[in-house]
Each structure stands twice: as structure tokens, then as C-alpha cells.
Amino acid sequence: MSRTVNSFCRACHACCGVLVDIEKGVPIRVRGDKENPLFQGFCCIKGQNYAAQRNSPNRLWYSQKRQPDGSYLPIPVDQAIDEIAVKLTSLIKEHGARSVAAYIGTFGSTSSSANSVMSGAWMTAIGSPMTFTSNTIDQPGKFVAAALFGRWMAPSHNFLQAQATLLIGMNPLVSMSGGIPHTNPGRHLTDALKRGMKLIVIDPRRSETARRAQIHLQPKPGADIPILAAMLQFIIDNELYDAEFVADNTTGLSSLRAALEVYTPEVVTELSGLDYEQITEAAREFATAGSGVATAGTGPNMSGNTTLLEYLVLCLNTLCGRWLRAGEQVTEPATLSEFVQPIAQAQSPSPEFAYGFGEQLRVRNLSSTAAGLPTAALPDEILLPGEGQVKALISHGGNPVSIWPDQVKAIESIRALELSVQIDLTMSTTARESDYVIAVRHPLEMPGITLTHEFMNSYAPGFGTTAPWAQYSPAVVEPPEDSDLLEDWQFFYRLAQRMELQLEATPILWHGTSGIEPWTVDMTHEPTTDDIFEFVTKAGRVSLEEVKQYPAGAIFADPAVIVAPKEANWEGRLDLANNEMMSNLMRSVHSGETKGAYPFRLVSRRQINVLNSSWHDNPGQVRGDSHNPAFMHPLDMEALELNNGMGISLSSEHGTISAVVKADKNLRRGVISMSHGWGGLPEQDQAFRDIGSNTGKLISNDSHYERYTGLPRMSNIPVAVKLLNESSSSPPNSL
Known part of the structure; x- marks a missing residue:
């Protein structure tokens, strides 16, 4: 018997509304819902393959336990939990609660809004502060910079009203995240350009989004700081900023201008590889547009200075007054998430909660940050002997072996644990290194709410969508009767x-x-997933009960949310010139690098068909291209006598990987572009044509790292290129 039901995709934070076709209890097709008032039928290739993911031949239906010989055998999940509980109790008794760490990846939050609630409660209950997330290996500077800068207590301008949008190292037509609303970014961009919006893109690659921009600056990789410095300087000197807003709500304008002095036109031209007039033209277009925000993406954040980058973006948006004012309507107010009345006032900085507080890590003088504990330091916390050493790790919603920087050290650390537990849908690279693999339900097999979709709006300026939409979905199918699965939160x-x-x-x-x-x-009677949803949405603007009345989801626009005026005697101000950031800004003028033995720069790139390390084995998503090519400019390939499809080695000062080279005329010369999260375990290195290569092997987590967040340079990596002798048994040494 066939039927079609409403649901939404949880492959990423977008939560696209979909229709699921089901035959005999098995999902056979997932497609966009054309009747959805927000997405209007949009669903990317990841969502379109949601049924194939759920039905994958590589799907785990039973939990696994590693045997003495390294193989895995099924184990009843309750037995696995019993054994894990005994081991954890022993470790905590002998080494203390700090010896137990948890890592939450992207899918830990996207797959269910119940997961982080219960995993966090469990870590608190055992008394361990050692919770790590993917926040600190993607764009941690957004959180740290906001703590140093302060926060406007109302949203930034929405894309619907934008007259100019500035994207720094972002390609939302592919990433579906930030800069352009994720609810069908192509349609939103087309509509915006038709109404006259100016799109400005800064990117070493002429990406799918940059090709549609009126202004595309194509600089050297890692030059975002000098470019933003030049833009800020030009806007201040030409009085293109919102003088009234700045005077009423900020401090530090003159100190900011003084710190920018070192960024002369000659210096900026040298560091960026751009004509100075190109940069000032972009600055003028953005500043005089009147509405629209600047947003930075993953690549620039991974280039070595995430906090300063995001701090300057906040300075730019604030100088140009790109925040909602009293009396203006909020386009995307909270729906299911906790409602807080927007107010047209500045919340002063809280630098004491930016970095350097809370749990002190044992390496590199790192500690808690506004984005969380630095995940790049976790392998060292596992490997470094002594008091406080991490002995056990529970990972869910992520794939540390494929995603953490410095893959060699990441694998060494996982293998050194006394207990490793991976919660997963498949035998991922991390699962294949774990003591226990807990098999869990696919999102189609469990209830869901669109809470993560709402959170995007408060993540940073330029994120979110264009209406207050929410949806609840029950489980649309059940797992096979003979399977033994639970939800992530149930494990905890x-x-x-x-x-x-x-x-x-x-x-x-x-x-x-x-x-x-x-x-x-209640620890006697297990709650339901809906019980947890009721808890996390109890302070929402719209009740979960009301949202459930709309199986396809709905836009909950009424009552309208209006920004309230500043409170009487309010004294909060945004800080345009935090002392540490200004010192960093002046130091960064000396950050240019000579080519030396590593003349190319490797930068990251997103793919529309997969997200990070997920579902690289799904034929419908990879479409015959089961590796991550090393894209190079054709003239660079010609100079090295390389042709499409050849094997090459990429060597950094830290390591070497093999890759398949592919021409891309949209790259700036001297730049190589690869996606992260591919490849397998070290013994699979020679299979790079089949499974790709892990760029994390080129990264060291204890050199070239930002001192605030611990984030090592994961993009803009200096590399050398050499034709690969594929008859050899191992990649060649770097040159």
C-alpha cells in the first residue's frame, strides 16, 4: 500500500519541507513540497536522497562491539549500554569525571532537537566539563567576536529588504547556509537581483555565487583582514557610515581608525593581490546601499584569524547601521524557540566570556570560549598523560576521524582511549576505530521539530530566512521489526x-x-521524544501543540513582532575597538607569507551533494565521482605538465596526501581547492581515487593556530604539488 506524508529534511540546519512517498512501510522517494509556503518545492540533492540514505546497504540495524582481533560483531544495544556504564563508572572512580569527554557533531543537533538536551544533561550529571562540538572547528570567531564586540538586541537587516549583500568566502548557492536565505537560495538571489540588489563577493574562486555578483573581488587566499581593513578605513574617511547610529550606540571609532592606519593602499594591494580601487568601489557600494549585511563563511574563518575576521565584519555592519531600529517589524521572529522581545539597544561586550574562562585545558594555554571548548585540543587532552587526561569519548552526530584537524593525531588519540563510543547510522571512519558503535534511528524514523532552522537566524548577521516558519513531523516510517535501534538521546x-x-x-x-x-x-519512566520537545519549546512564541495542527508546517506571522525602543537610561554600547582586537589588527599587517617550498595555497570548498563526511558512499549523491578532486587553474596545471585525472601529491610542512587533479578556470592562479571530510583510514590512502583524500593530514593542530579559539589553519594551507608515481606503495615526500 502506497502513501505520501509530509515531513522535513534533517540533513542540515535548513529543515526543508518535503513529501515522503512510502510503499509497504519503506520510504522510496523524498521530494520538495511545492505547497510549502516557505520552501515552495525546494529540496537539495541531499534531501532528495534521504530515502536512499535511510535504506542504504551500509546502514547499521544493530549496535556493534569491537572484538580482540579488531573485527566487529552485533551486540544488543541494552547490553552495550550495560557494559559501557560499568566501564565509565570505573574510569570516573579512578580518574575523575574530567576523564570522560563528549563530542557533538553537526548531525547531533540537526537530526533531533532532543539530542543535545540529553547529552548535555548526562555530562552535567557525571560532573564532566569536557563537552566539545563542531562549533569550534568551523566558525568559532562568530561567538568570540560577539562577546568582545557586544550585541545589538534586535536582528540585523533581513535579505528581503537588502539593497546590497556582501559575502566573504561564502557560496550559499552550494552550501545552503548563510548570506542568502537557505530556503531556496537560487530563487531568493534571482528575485533580489531583479529588484536591484547589489551582490558583492570576496572569494579567491569565482564560485557559483560569485558568477552572479555585480562585484567580485578575487584576492589571494587569507587576505580578508586587509580587505576589510581597507573598506572600513575608506568608509570612515569618506564619512559613509551611519553617524547618528554610531554616535548613539558605539564606542571606539577613533581608536578603530587609528589601528587601521597601517593598512595603506600599498600594503593592502600587496597583501590582497587586488587593485586598491576595486576594494574601495566595493566599500562604497555596500556603505551607500542603505540596507543589507556583510557575512563571512567557513573558508575565511578557517584561514587562521577567525575572531578578528568576524570582529571586523561586526564593525562593518555596525558602522553602516545594518540593525533593525525601534518600530521596525522583525521578519523572522522566534516561533518554537524561546521568545525574547527584540529591543533597539546595544548589549555591552562581555569579554570575560569571550575566551580564557571556565575549564582550563592542559595544552596551548587554551580554555573555554564563547563557542565552547576548543575541539582541536581534544586529541592532545587524550594523548597527554597526567592528571585530567581524557580516557573515554562518546561521539554522536559527528565523525572525528574524518573531520577533526590533524587527522593523524586524531586517529592516534581515538586509538589511545580506554573507551570509545561512536553513535552512528553507518560504520563511519570513526566507528571503525571505536570500541562500541551504537546504531540509531534515521530522522525519518523519529519525530522532529524545526528548532535548528530557527536558530540560524540568531547565529550571525546574514543567516536565517524570510518568514517565521515551523513544522513538527512524527516518525514517518518505523525501522525493520528485527532491528535494534534507539534515538541518540535515549542512549544518554x-x-x-x-x-x-x-x-x-x-x-x-x-x-x-x-x-x-x-x-x-523522571528516571523511572523514560520520556518520549515529544516530552523533550514540549520542554524545549515551552517558552516559544507559538506552542508545539499549535504547530502540530499543520502537518506540512506553516508560517506563523501573527501577532507581528515589532522592535521595542531603547529602555530609559540604558547605557550599553558596542565596542568598535576592543584592545586585543586592535592589537591583533595591527599585528596582522605583517602576516604576508613568502612562497618558499610551498608555492600553492590549498583552500576549502563546499559540495552541494554531500555535507562534510556524510554519505560519500551513496551513489545517488556522488553520481560516479566518489572522491574529492584537487581543483587547479588550467594554466597552473599546464606549467606543471598535469592533465585532468592525473594523480598528484599535495605536501604541506606537516604531511602529504594523494589526490586526483581537475582543472577549474574559476580559481585564482596559485590556488588549489578541495573539499574536507573525505578519505578513510591510513591503510586506505592508496584508494584516493575511490574514496578521496583527507585534507586534515596536511594540518597540524599545534602550529598556526588562533590563540583565542585554538582553531588551526584549516584553509589557505601552503602546499607543494608533484606528479604522483602511482606505482609506488606510498605518497612521495613533500618537496
Whole structure:
């Protein structure tokens, strides 16, 4: 019997509304819902392959336990939890709670809004501060910079009203995240350009988005700081900034201008490889447009100076007054998420909660940050002997072996653990290194709410969409009767039961402190997923019960949310010239590098068909291209006598990988572009044509790292290129 049901995709934070065709209890097709009022039928290739992911021959239907010989055998999930509880109890008794760490990847939050609530409650219950997330290996500077800068207590301009949009190292037509609304970015961009919006893109690659820009600056990789410095200097000197807004709500304008003095036209031209007039033209277009925001992406954030980059972006948006004012309507107010009345006033900086607080790590003088504990330091916390050494790791929603920087050290650290638990849908690279692999339900097999979709709006200026939309989906199919699966959160709840712990759940917020009282979870009767959803949405503008009345989701525009005026005697101001950031800004003028033995720069790139390390084995997504090519400019290939499809070695000062070279005329010369998250374990290095290569092997997590967040340089990596002798048994040494 066939039927079609409404749901939404949870492959990423976008939560696209979809229709799922089901035959005999099995999903056979997922497609965009043309009747959806927000997405209007849009669903990317990842969502279109959602049924294939759920039905994959590589899908785990039973949890696995590693055997003494390294093989894996199925184990009943409750037995696995029993054994894990015994081991954890012993480790905590002998080494303390700090010896247990948790890592939450992207899918930990996107697959279910219940997961982080319960995993966080479990870590709190055992008393361990060692929770790490993917936030600190993507764009941690957004959180740290906001703590140093302060926060406008109302949203930034929405894309619908933008007269200019500035994208720094972003390609939202592919990434579906930031800069252009993720609810069908192609349509949104087409409509915006028709109404006259100016699109300005800064990117060493003429990306799919840059090709549609009126202004595309194609600089050297890693030149975003001098470019932004030049733009800010030009805007200030030519009085193109919003003088009234700046005077009423900021401090530090003159100090900012003084720090920018070192960025002369000659210096900026040298560092960026651009004509200075190109930069000032872009600055004038953005500043005089009147509305629209600047947003930076993953690549620039991974280039070595994530916090300063994001701080300058905040300076640019603030100088140009790109924040909503009193009396203006909020385009995308909170729906299910906790509602806080927007107010047209500045919340002063809280530098004490930017970095250098909370849990002190044992390496590189790192500690907690506004984005969380630095994940790049976790392998060292595992490998470094002594008091506080991490002995056990539970990973869910992520794939550390493929995603953490410095893959060699990441694998060494996973292998050094006394207990490693991977919660996963498949035998990922991390699963194949773990003691236990807990098999879990696919999102189509469990309820969901679009909370992560809403959180994007408060992530940073330029993120989010164009209407207050929300959806609840029940599980649309059940797993096979003979499978033995649970939801991620259930693992933590049942583990707490075995360890006789009391869980106290708290909501997860991007900013501020929740007004919801902690929930003392009943440890005798297991809650349902909907019970957890009720808890995390209890302070929403719209109740979960009301959202459930609309199976296809709905836009909840009423009542309208209007920005309130500044409170009487309010004294908060945004800081345009934090002392540490200004010192960093002046130091960064000396950050130019000579070519030396590594004349190329390797930069990251997104792919529309996969996200990070996920579903590289799904034929419908990879479409015959099961590796991540090393894209080079054709003239660079010609100079090295390389042709499409040849094997090459890429060597950094830290390591070497093999890759398949492919021409891309849209790159700036001297730049190589590869996607991260591919490849396998070291013994699979020679299979790079089949599974790709992991760029993390080129990265060292204890050199060229930012001192605030610990983020090593994961893009703009100096590399050398050499034709690969594929008859040899191992990649050649770097030149």
C-alpha cells in the first residue's frame, strides 16, 4: 500500500519541507513540497536522497562491539549500554569525571532537537566539563567576536529588504547556509537581483555565487583582514557610515581608525593581490546601499584569524547601521524557540566570556570560549598523560576521524582511549576505530521539530530566512521489526539509568541565558521524544501543540513582532575597538607569507551533494565521482605538465596526501581547492581515487593556530604539488 506524508529534511540546519512517498512501510522517494509556503518545492540533492540514505546497504540495524582481533560483531544495544556504564563508572572512580569527554557533531543537533538536551544533561550529571562540538572547528570567531564586540538586541537587516549583500568566502548557492536565505537560495538571489540588489563577493574562486555578483573581488587566499581593513578605513574617511547610529550606540571609532592606519593602499594591494580601487568601489557600494549585511563563511574563518575576521565584519555592519531600529517589524521572529522581545539597544561586550574562562585545558594555554571548548585540543587532552587526561569519548552526530584537524593525531588519540563510543547510522571512519558503535534511528524514523532552522537566524548577521516558519513531523516510517535501534538521546538517558544518575535538562540557546527552569527528568519512566520537545519549546512564541495542527508546517506571522525602543537610561554600547582586537589588527599587517617550498595555497570548498563526511558512499549523491578532486587553474596545471585525472601529491610542512587533479578556470592562479571530510583510514590512502583524500593530514593542530579559539589553519594551507608515481606503495615526500 502506497502513501505520501509530509515531513522535513534533517540533513542540515535548513529543515526543508518535503513529501515522503512510502510503499509497504519503506520510504522510496523524498521530494520538495511545492505547497510549502516557505520552501515552495525546494529540496537539495541531499534531501532528495534521504530515502536512499535511510535504506542504504551500509546502514547499521544493530549496535556493534569491537572484538580482540579488531573485527566487529552485533551486540544488543541494552547490553552495550550495560557494559559501557560499568566501564565509565570505573574510569570516573579512578580518574575523575574530567576523564570522560563528549563530542557533538553537526548531525547531533540537526537530526533531533532532543539530542543535545540529553547529552548535555548526562555530562552535567557525571560532573564532566569536557563537552566539545563542531562549533569550534568551523566558525568559532562568530561567538568570540560577539562577546568582545557586544550585541545589538534586535536582528540585523533581513535579505528581503537588502539593497546590497556582501559575502566573504561564502557560496550559499552550494552550501545552503548563510548570506542568502537557505530556503531556496537560487530563487531568493534571482528575485533580489531583479529588484536591484547589489551582490558583492570576496572569494579567491569565482564560485557559483560569485558568477552572479555585480562585484567580485578575487584576492589571494587569507587576505580578508586587509580587505576589510581597507573598506572600513575608506568608509570612515569618506564619512559613509551611519553617524547618528554610531554616535548613539558605539564606542571606539577613533581608536578603530587609528589601528587601521597601517593598512595603506600599498600594503593592502600587496597583501590582497587586488587593485586598491576595486576594494574601495566595493566599500562604497555596500556603505551607500542603505540596507543589507556583510557575512563571512567557513573558508575565511578557517584561514587562521577567525575572531578578528568576524570582529571586523561586526564593525562593518555596525558602522553602516545594518540593525533593525525601534518600530521596525522583525521578519523572522522566534516561533518554537524561546521568545525574547527584540529591543533597539546595544548589549555591552562581555569579554570575560569571550575566551580564557571556565575549564582550563592542559595544552596551548587554551580554555573555554564563547563557542565552547576548543575541539582541536581534544586529541592532545587524550594523548597527554597526567592528571585530567581524557580516557573515554562518546561521539554522536559527528565523525572525528574524518573531520577533526590533524587527522593523524586524531586517529592516534581515538586509538589511545580506554573507551570509545561512536553513535552512528553507518560504520563511519570513526566507528571503525571505536570500541562500541551504537546504531540509531534515521530522522525519518523519529519525530522532529524545526528548532535548528530557527536558530540560524540568531547565529550571525546574514543567516536565517524570510518568514517565521515551523513544522513538527512524527516518525514517518518505523525501522525493520528485527532491528535494534534507539534515538541518540535515549542512549544518554538509559546510560544515566544504569549509572544511577539524576538528569536535569536545560534548553540549548545560541545566546544568553534561558528563562526556562531546568527539568528534573523522571528516571523511572523514560520520556518520549515529544516530552523533550514540549520542554524545549515551552517558552516559544507559538506552542508545539499549535504547530502540530499543520502537518506540512506553516508560517506563523501573527501577532507581528515589532522592535521595542531603547529602555530609559540604558547605557550599553558596542565596542568598535576592543584592545586585543586592535592589537591583533595591527599585528596582522605583517602576516604576508613568502612562497618558499610551498608555492600553492590549498583552500576549502563546499559540495552541494554531500555535507562534510556524510554519505560519500551513496551513489545517488556522488553520481560516479566518489572522491574529492584537487581543483587547479588550467594554466597552473599546464606549467606543471598535469592533465585532468592525473594523480598528484599535495605536501604541506606537516604531511602529504594523494589526490586526483581537475582543472577549474574559476580559481585564482596559485590556488588549489578541495573539499574536507573525505578519505578513510591510513591503510586506505592508496584508494584516493575511490574514496578521496583527507585534507586534515596536511594540518597540524599545534602550529598556526588562533590563540583565542585554538582553531588551526584549516584553509589557505601552503602546499607543494608533484606528479604522483602511482606505482609506488606510498605518497612521495613533500618537496
